[in-house]
Amino acid sequence: MSTLTSGRILSIDLFRGLTILVMVFVNELAGIADIPAWMKHVAADADTMTFVDLVFPAFLFIVGMSIPFAVQARVSKGDNSWEVFKHGLVRALGLIIIGFYMVNSIGGYDASAMAISIPLWTFCMYISVLLVWCSLPKDWSNALQLSVRAVGIAGLAILWWLFEGPDNTWMTYQWWGILGLIGWAYLFALIAYLLVGQRPLLIGLVALGFIGLFPLFAQFEGQSGLLGWFAQENRNHTHTAMVLAGTLMSLLCFDNRYPKRHLNLGLYILVSGILAYVSCQLWPISKIWATPSWALLSIFFCSVLFALFYQLLEVQKYTGIVKVFEPAANNPLLIYILPYILAAGLGSLGLTLRPEALSSGVPGMLWSVAFALAMMVLVTLLNRVGVRLKL
DSSP, X not given: OOOBOOSOOHHHHHHHHHHHHHHHHHHHHTTOBSOOGGGSOOOTXXXXXXXXXXXXXXXXXXXXXXXXXXXXXXXXXXXXXXXXXXXXXXXXXXXXXXXXXXXXXXXXXXXXXXXXXXXXXHHHHXXXXXXXXXXXXXXXXXXXXXXXXXXXXXXXXXXXXHXXXXXXXXXXXXXXXXXXXXXXXXXXXXXXXXXXXXXXXXXXXXXXXXXXXXXXXXXXXXXXXXXXXXXXXXXXXXXXXXXXXXXXXXXXXXXXXXXXXXXXXXXHHHHHHHHHHHHHHHSOOOTTTTOHHHHHHHHHHHHHHHHHHHIIIIXXXXXXXXHHHXXXXXXXXXXXXXXXXXXXXXXXXXXXXXXXXXXXXXHHXXXXXXXXXHHHHHHHHHHHTTOOBOO
């Protein structure tokens, strides 16, 4: 029997929409020169972080907050744990595959050996992704829907064959990309949740356990075999901890077994703050290395932000603000890849997305703000004609 609050949770919608909108903003801002240091990712060994380094953890946190509700929805339809896992596995693999293709479209290719230009290859890749994972009209026959998916899959296969890396290689693993990292963290967190269930204390302990894997596997970096692979993928464990931290937040705020929600929020913020402070004495802060201190600081900041959203929407009922971010909240994957699709499409025609005059300083910063808002308008228009992208 479900113990979670039913219906849409507006505070989660606001957090998701704002996070993905800021993610589009900072992605565009990354190509702008002559901007303040606090608007950039910091170096791996800087032992600090900026708000830009918090965007990815915030999205992981949001993914975790959605897990209990997604599982509840599947169970209410009659799925057992194994069926829920299979559904989650398909979603995770979709993110991992898209992330893998995206990484190879950015680097690791030999442009001189490619049969088509890399911008055209990239544009075709995104079109194939849309064909495989976009929502199709419900009145289409199963045969027609399967045909569209098959064309998309065939497109990805052909693009794999057309890809030329150094020394006549095909696509290779470099890193998983942002979407791939989200896919792995989501999968590990979902498995943990299905094993542990709606038990906040155990969820919290498992999250800390995943963080504890960082120093454990770090000593095996560079080695071959299974331990060497886990050491290489060490940051996935830290990312999983942040997903589970979001899951824990959902249980404390929206599980009807725990009605003292302000107390729960306060304790969450206090404990995460203490853990973040202690971790900063033990490890440097680094998003690139995905250190425990970066993870716990991010969890603390996310908990403070969500407490604010919870107070505004769930308590004070200032719900109008949600409509502003609704397009991004309902279509996070589509709005995330839209800039890449536009850049690749224009690049295949020899054009650029951003004017040179808006590539530095204050004009560049204003362009990045306007660009993020334009993407939100565009995704709204795409939704109205039925274009959605959900795994």
